[in-house]
Amino acid sequence: xxxELNATDExxxxxxxxxxxxxxxxxxxxNGHPAEDLALVKLGLVLxxxxxxLVKWDRQGSLSFTGGxxxxxxTELFALMNRVDQIPSFAYYDVLTNGSLISGDVxxxxxxxxxLRRVQVSLEGSAPxxxxxxxxxxxxxETLDAIREMKRRGLTISVMTTxxxxxxxxxxxxxxxxxDEGVDTFAMERLIPEGRGESFRDxxxxxxxxxxxxxxxxxxxxxxxxxxILMYRPVFNLVAPxxxxxxxxxxxxxxxxxxxxxxxxYPCRRLPIPIGNILTDGLFSIWYxxxxxxxxRDPKNxxxxxxxxxxxxxxxxxxxxxYFCSGDYMAEDPQCWR
Amino acid sequence: xxxxKSGVVLALxxxxxxxxxxxxxxxxxxSVITGDQFRLNRTSFWVLTNISTGTDWTRxxxxxxxxxxxxxxxxxxxxxxxxxxxxxxxIIRREGNEKNKL
Numbered sequence: 001x002x003x004e005l006n007a008t009d010e011x012x013x014x015x016x017x018x019x020x021x022x023x024x025x026x027x028x029x030x031n032g033h034p035a036e037d038l039a040l041v042k043l044g045l046v047l048x049x050x051x052x053x054l055v056k057w058d059r060q061g062s063l064s065f066t067g068g069x070x071x072x073x074x075t076e077l078f079a080l081m082n083r084v085d086q087i088p089s090f091a092y093y094d095v096l097t098n099g100s101l102i103s104g105d106v107x108x109x110x111x112x113x114x115x116l117r118r119v120q121v122s123l124e125g126s127a128p129x130x131x132x133x134x135x136x137x138x139x140x141x142e143t144l145d146a147i148r149e150m151k152r153r154g155l156t157i158s159v160m161t162t163x164x165x166x167x168x169x170x171x172x173x174x175x176x177x178x179x180d181e182g183v184d185t186f187a188m189e190r191l192i193p194e195g196r197g198e199s200f201r202d203x204x205x206x207x208x209x210x211x212x213x214x215x216x217x218x219x220x221x222x223x224x225x226x227x228x229i230l231m232y233r234p235v236f237n238l239v240a241p242x243x244x245x246x247x248x249x250x251x252x253x254x255x256x257x258x259x260x261x262x263x264x265x266y267p268c269r270r271l272p273i274p275i276g277n278i279l280t281d282g283l284f285s286i287w288y289x290x291x292x293x294x295x296x297r298d299p300k301n302x303x304x305x306x307x308x309x310x311x312x313x314x315x316x317x318x319x320x321x322x323y324f325c326s327g328d329y330m331a332e333d334p335q336c337w338r
Numbered sequence: 339x340x341x342x343k344s345g346v347v348l349a350l351x352x353x354x355x356x357x358x359x360x361x362x363x364x365x366x367x368x369s370v371i372t373g374d375q376f377r378l379n380r381t382s383f384w385v386l387t388n389i390s391t392g393t394d395w396t397r398x399x400x401x402x403x404x405x406x407x408x409x410x411x412x413x414x415x416x417x418x419x420x421x422x423x424x425x426x427x428x429i430i431r432r433e434g435n436e437k438n439k440l
Contacts, residue, residue, distance in 0.1 A: 052373070057373070284369070284371070288357070288375070289355045289368070294357060
């Protein structure tokens, strides 16, 4: 199995099978009004649509099952994973979870999933004081227990952190913890002031703070210690423009879509502009004819300093950050320090 | 073979949409029904864009000669070849009720 695909061969789906969650994180992009879940038979139809598109496009699929908290729908989640295990056009899938519902039994069952590449859990800091202030009391302990339970069974684990003023100075210490725990990969997303995160807007990093953080993370990554630091994100390019392991063109409009619990399709979960419904419109209509996607695909539509940037072919900033800071998803990325 | 004669009105097949990023020399026709995608050149895209407006064969041919500055003899032969290819690929059809037979 090829667990790391080339962007030109791959098509990525982020699939939120539920928006229900057992946590109430302060920075969450959900707005507190969960969409209705689809029954398993309908989830199967969603999967059919994905497979049909992958076959037509001759792309290898990758998929993240997430929520809400996906293990709230444990039965459906495992049924879907079993099915994807049998679909040749999917190369692999990940599960993105808060980790709180991963018992020993669940970890053992995950180990049997043939195409499960890794389980991603979220941690916001190196210690409970930081993490639990965002994710709720006891969350740090639960997440660490889940990591250990899964590592014991040989699963590949990734940790994701949402970076803000609240935790950015703690990231080097967090990476130390992850190294000690044997976590395989570490990734960061910038806080987007949307959903509940809207009330966290004052915690957005300034561009200078982001620059300082990304530069320090890059220095740590160069040491190539245990945990591999994933830096494939827009704006990260600025730190080391000639290093292909740093930065990436946003996948919106290029090779990715987000599917919500009721089948609504977004360009990206962080850019929640509905562009259709996978069950009623189908993927071909959405992918080929969405006005939003076509606007994003044409780099000349990007405004401000992003438009004239020499890294335009490889970056283009984060459209969601532009949208929630200015109201225009084609505006410049406000956290870029150029 | 496409029987093209004066007065024949052409149309895109249902579900065909056209999109381009001209600065990147990127021209496509897509079928939102079958999922098929067709990479085009600038000339083919111009022809299909005109067809999408409901033009008839005579006007399309005349506009083609003018736009691409080709002789009527060579231009018509090239355009007919192109139209037959579009028809074969199920990108265009003849508008009207003659069972869409071209």
